[in-house]
Amino acid sequence: MTPPEPLRDVIARHGLQASKALGQNFILDRQLLARIAAIPGEIAGDTIYEVGPGPGGLTRALLDRGARVVAVERDPRFLPALAELGAEYPGMLEVIHADAMRIDEPALAGRGARVVSNLPYNVGTALLLRWLTADWPPWWQSLTLMFQKEVADRIVAPPGGGKFGRLSVLAQWRSHPSVAMQLSRSAFVPPPKVASSVVHIVPGNAPKDVAARSIEQVTEAAFGQRRKMLRSSLKSVPAALAALEPLGIDPQRRAETLAVADFVALARELG
Structure with missing residues (x-):
């Protein structure tokens, strides 16, 4: 050939x-x-x-x-x-x-x-x-x-x-x-x-009850001001902000310290 x-x-x-x-x-x-x-x-x-x-x-x-x-x-x-x-x-x-x-x-x-x-x-x-x-x-x-x-x-x-x-x-x-x-x-x-x-x-398998748009919204807010604590960066996403403490996530943490599963849990709160 x-x-x-x-x-x-x-x-x-x-x-x-x-x-x-x-x-x-x-x-x-x-x-x-x-x-x-x-x-x-x-x-x-x-x-x-x-x-x-x-x-x-x-x-x-x-x-x-x-x-x-x-x-x-x-x-x-x-x-x-x-x-x-x-x-x-x-x-x-x-x-x-x-x-x-x-x-x-x-x-x-x-x-x-x-x-x-x-x-x-x-x-x-x-x-x-x-x-x-x-x-x-x-x-x-x-x-x-x-x-x-x-x-x-x-x-x-x-x-x-x-x-x-x-x-x-x-x-x-x-x-x-x-x-x-x-x-x-x-x-x-x-x-x-x-x-x-x-x-x-x-x-892989998609987590239940989590929309892609919700993950996008939470991550955009959290990492858009990545030097700030979550209590500040998530102010534009009230449902996620309110869910931090009930989910056991310290609001004083920064976005890069969270696990992927934490973002999934926060996004689930947005519906």
Whole structure:
């Protein structure tokens, strides 16, 4: 079998370059891309939803593992290269030219799809929050996502430290995130200013009688003024403030000292 054209050559042939404005950074090492594509486990026959495929490096790695890929690309410059890739894998790649923040993912990929993506840095956190706060069980079976290392550290952070915050709680209250791989700056072209990590998230059971909007409201208030004590930061959420002492939570504590279960209990009071 003829080996695939080096990604560097694909990029050069199409006159492509990463857009800083769109948060693009490419991985050219096909062995590394294959390792990322293997993180979700066996995906042959599965549908993979990919945001920002760029020149198609990770896309090819997913196709090589037997997955059907639905890829959303906002930047029209990459469409010809992706069309070539689609011709190599007939019926396996669907490319949608659209803004990933404005589409209906379940309608495109279907329930049970896996999300695997080297997310553009400028929309990565917003997309993650959208997927974490959707209806539960979610439409996705798992998320395998590239983030700046500092963002990944916040997603998996335990309570009690400066990295634990709103993103930590939203990721952990009904799903299970873990750092699956760490990558140095040199793995990308152009090299970003910081290291990156791949985070793998699988959904868990949602606590009973707790709405996502309530968790969002409580964490936004608590961590919006994280240096303040809860008795001050939760004033905008009276039901949560009133529930502190009945739940055995000292109002003089700060948000980062609470466990995820404490935020769940407070959110339950909001109904």
